[in-house]
Amino acid sequence: MFxxxxxxxxxxxxxxxxxxxxxxxxxxxxxxxxxxxxxxxxVPVKKGAVNDHDIRDSDAVVESLRQISKQLPRGVKFASVAxxxxxxxxxxxxxxxxxxxxxxxxxxxIEADNLIPYSLDEVSIDFETQRVNSTDPSKVDVLxxxxxxxxxxxxxxxxxAITLEAKVVDVEGYALGRSAQLIYEQLxxxxxxxxxxxxxxxxxxxxxAVVDNGETVFVREQAFGGEQFTQSILSFYGMSYEQAEKxxxxxxxxxxxxxxxxxxxxxxxxxxIKRTLQIYCTSSDQDKVDYIVLCGGTSLLEGMANLLxxxxxxxxxxxxxxxxxxxxxxVVMNNLSQDISKYMVACGLALRSYGxxxx
Numbered sequence: 001m002f003x004x005x006x007x008x009x010x011x012x013x014x015x016x017x018x019x020x021x022x023x024x025x026x027x028x029x030x031x032x033x034x035x036x037x038x039x040x041x042x043v044p045v046k047k048g049a050v051n052d053h054d055i056r057d058s059d060a061v062v063e064s065l066r067q068i069s070k071q072l073p074r075g076v077k078f079a080s081v082a083x084x085x086x087x088x089x090x091x092x093x094x095x096x097x098x099x100x101x102x103x104x105x106x107x108x109x110i111e112a113d114n115l116i117p118y119s120l121d122e123v124s125i126d127f128e129t130q131r132v133n134s135t136d137p138s139k140v141d142v143l144x145x146x147x148x149x150x151x152x153x154x155x156x157x158x159x160x161a162i163t164l165e166a167k168v169v170d171v172e173g174y175a176l177g178r179s180a181q182l183i184y185e186q187l188x189x190x191x192x193x194x195x196x197x198x199x200x201x202x203x204x205x206x207x208x209a210v211v212d213n214g215e216t217v218f219v220r221e222q223a224f225g226g227e228q229f230t231q232s233i234l235s236f237y238g239m240s241y242e243q244a245e246k247x248x249x250x251x252x253x254x255x256x257x258x259x260x261x262x263x264x265x266x267x268x269x270x271x272x273i274k275r276t277l278q279i280y281c282t283s284s285d286q287d288k289v290d291y292i293v294l295c296g297g298t299s300l301l302e303g304m305a306n307l308l309x310x311x312x313x314x315x316x317x318x319x320x321x322x323x324x325x326x327x328x329x330x331v332v333m334n335n336l337s338q339d340i341s342k343y344m345v346a347c348g349l350a351l352r353s354y355g356x357x358x359x
Contacts (some may be wrong), residue, residue, distance in 0.1 A: 009032055010168075010352060010353050010354065010355060011077075011078050011079040011167060011169070011353065012027070012042070012078065012296045012301075012353045013078040013079055013167050013168060013349070013350065013352055013353045014027040014039065014072060014076050014078070014079050014080070014164070014350060015027075015028075015079075015080050015081075015175070015345075015346040015347060015349025015350030015351070015352070016065070016079050016080070016081050016159070016164075016312065016346065016347065016349065017081075017082065017129070017172075017175075017343070017345040017346040017349065018050060018055070018061060018081065018082075018155065018158075019031075019045070019051070019053075019202055019203060019296070020045070020049075020050040020051060020052070020204050020205075020227075020283045021044070021045065021203035021226075021227075022042055022043060022044045022045055022064070022200070023042070023045055023061070023064045023065060023068055024040075024042045024045050024342060024343055024346045025039070025040060025041045025042075025068045025072060025346060026039075026040050026072065026343050026346035026347050026349070026350045027039035027072060027076060027310075027350060028260055028326075028347065028350040028351065028353065028354075029094065030353075030354050031327065033325065033327070034065065034324070034325025034326060034327060035182065035325060035326055035327070035337075035351075035354075036326075036327045036328060037326065037327070037328040038073060039071070039072045039073045039076070039331050040071075040332070040336065040343065041068045041071035041072060041347075042065075042339070042343075043064045043065075043067040043068050043071075044064070045060060045064045045094055045330075046060035046063075047063075047241075049061055049064075050084075050262075051204075052084070052204060052205065052223070053083070053084035053086070053087070053172070053205060054084075054087075054151070054154075055154040055155065055158065058154060058157070058158055061158050061163050062110075062158050062161045062162065062201050063179070065158055065159065065161070065162045065164075066161075066162050067171060067286065068162075069162045069163075069164065076114050076164070077163075077164065077165060077166050077294070078081075078164070078166075078167045079159050079164045079165065079166050079167065079168075080166070080167060080168040080169075080170060080175075080350065080352045080353070081156075081159065081166055081168070081169055081170070081349065082156045082169065082170040082171060082172040082345065082349055083147055083151055083152060083155065083170075083171060083172070084177050084205070084221065085172055085173040085207070085220070085221050086169075086173055086221050087147055087148065087151050088146065088171050089115065089116055089145070089146045089147070090115045090143060090144065090145045090146075090171070091111075091115055091143075091144050092141050092143055093108075093111050093141075093142050093144055094129070094133055094136070094139045094140070094141060094142070095107060095140055095142050096138065096139060097137075097138055097139055097140045098138075098329075099131065099237055104127075104142075105326045106322045108125065108127050108142070108144060109125070111144060112125050112144060112258050115144070115146070116146050118148065122148060122149060122150075123146045123147060123148055123149055123150065123199070124146070124148075124152050124169075125144070125145070125146045125196065126144075126146075126148055127142050127143060127144045127145065128142065128143045128145075128303060129141075129211060130142065130143055131217075136203065137338050143279075145171065147169075154171050155169065156169070166189075167352075168349070168352045170348075170349055170352065171219065172200075172207055172219075172221075172345055173207055173208065173209045173216070173219025173221070173351045174201050174209070174219060174348075175345050175348035176198050176209040176219075176295070176344055176345050176348055177198060177209035177210075177211045177297075177346070177348070178215070178348040178351050178352075178355075178359040179198070179319075179321075179344040179347045179348035179351065180196055180198060180209075180211045180216075180293070181214070181325070181351070182321035182324045182325055182344075182347055182351075183293060183321055183323070183324040184324060184325070185319070185323065185324040185325055186317070186319070186320055186321070186323040186324045187291055187317075187349050188291075188315075190207055191290075191291065192213070192214055193213055194213075194290035194291060195208070195210060195211070195212045195288075195290045195291075196212075196289065196290065196291045196292075196293060197209075197210050197211075197277060197280070197288045197289040197291070197292045197293070198210075198211065198237075198294065198319070198344065199273055199292060199293070199294050199296075199299075199301050200295040200296045200299075200344060200345060201222070201225055201226060201269070201294065201295070201296040201298035202225045202226070202296050202297075202298070203225050203226050203227045203297075204223065204224075204225045204227050204271075205221050205222070205223060205224075205225055205305065206221065206222045206224050206225055206272060206273075206296075207219070207220075207221050207345070208220045208221070208222070208273075208276050208277075208280075210280050210284075210289060212284075217273075217279045217284065218283070219286065220276055220279065220280075222272050222276060224268070224269070224272050225275065225296075225298060226241060226248075226296075226297055226298035228246050228265060229248065229261070229262075229265045229270070229301075230248055231244075232261045232264070232265060233247060233248055233257070233261055233303070235254070237254065237257075253303055258296075260303075262302070263300065265301075266301065266303070266304060267308055269304070270307060270308060270311050270312075270326050273292070273308065273312075274282030274311070274312060276287060277292075277312070288313075288314060289314060289320060290314070290315075291314065291316070291317075292308055292312070292314050292315070292316040292317075293316075293317060293318075293319045294308075294316065294317070294318045294319065294327050294341065295318075295319045295341045295342070295344040295345075296342055296344075297339075297341075297342050299318050299319070299341050300318065300338075300341065304318075305317050305318055319340070319341040319344055320340060320341065320343050321340055321344075321347065322337065322340060326340075326347070
């Protein structure tokens with residue numbers, strides 16, 4: 001019935017994750033046994049240029065993107081980028097399955113006008129038909145999403161400046177959830193049919209995506225991340241910000257830092273994750289999630305996965321798509337083997353190249 005909404009395969013797009021610490025890019029090629037990395041890049045972004053996922057210094061972001069572009073294969077024309085979930089209003093609405101495309105769009109506009117606390121002239125709206133409604137087969141569940149147009153334009157304009165066309169503007173949480181398909185083989189057998197919580201611990205924001213039977217059913221963000229860890233090192237040992245960042249990466253810290261800085265930070269992080277998973281379980285009537293998968297640079301902190309496994313009683317591991325269905329040439333594998341978990345959102349964005357495409 002809705003087949004006419006989906007016309008063709010999406011064009012190949014490079015997934016670009018614009019974070020407050022760096023910009024990451026991932027270009028994937030679909031293969032018979034998964035996906036292969038065709039190109040990737042990670043470039044630092046000027047401190048303060050992106051704050052809480054909001055672009056504050058477009059020139060600095062464009063400069064980072066320009067450096068990204070130089071590291072990607074020639075001929076890349078299209079990109080998929082994401083906005084923060086906190087900037088997006090989403091709601092599942094129920095619509096008559098017999099509606100034509102034009103009728104559905106008209107109804108969506110009416111629903112959006114009632115839902116969004118802004119003038120419709122100020123927002124961009126999209127929708128996606130998800131499934132036949134479980135209680136009424138004559139209706140379909142439709143995910144309605146709306147975002148301030150100025151937030152989207154900031155990303156689209158930044159890509160335009162380096163001659164990349166933004167074909168898709170996604171939501172970070174849903175891009176993270178989509179990346180789960182790359183790591184099923186890393187998890188115990190049958191993971192595709194389980195409930196998996198992906199937790200991307202960024203510099204300032206921790207993004208949660210819960211995937212149930214392959215579908216992203218819950219996304220949330222918490223204002224907590226690796227920046228708090230850096231600030232603790234900075235203040236505890238009297239370092240400059242640059243020294244603290246370098247020490248955090250190299251591990252060149254006083255012997256007792258594990259007790260003075262690392263353990264308190266990990267305790268806070270566990271509390272943030274536990275609280276968010278409780279919200280999910282309460283809203284979904286689930287008792288627990290089956291697996292927790294950590295992503296992002298801070299996920300690599302020593303003992304983090306084991307701590308969560310012990311504290312929450314849920315098997316926890318750091319994402320490694322190379323143990324799943326992601327492949328790469330040996331040189332790329334060697335370069336990314338320690339950092340691949342930082343690219344999960346970028347991978348999820350790149351995977352939009354191989355999904356359904358509504359014209």
